[in-house]
Amino acid sequence: MDTEKLIKELSFKAIRSGGAGGQHVNKVSSKIELTFAIDTSKVLSEKQKQILINNLANRLTKKNVLILFSDENRSQHKNKEMAIDRFLQIIRKGLIIPKKRTPTKVSKAAIRKRLEKKKKHSFKKTLRQKPKLD
16 A cells, blocks of 8 residues: 555645634634545555445445544644544554454363362352251
């Protein structure tokens, strides 16, 4: 996966950021909205697109578009860089295919140990009971 070509497929939009900052916030559009359409990407293969759609399903829109916002800094350029970094992290994590878990059998020694522990515990409980007078 070529990150430079992938970054060229991103589209950015500058928006006015909310929150503290006084008059500066009202004048400057420093918040960045990053959008990436997975379906129309030419860098990703069909298999990679499908993996991303499955792994990032809760982050995508109905049209399989990933949208990220960045407004941590007062600088538009820094926000753009942060959004790109976060985007690349999300894509890298999304492309990781988890290993399939192979079910294992509980060993006989572990079963024996568990049963012995249960017997000891049960014996301890019986010693705590009041003696039966017949």
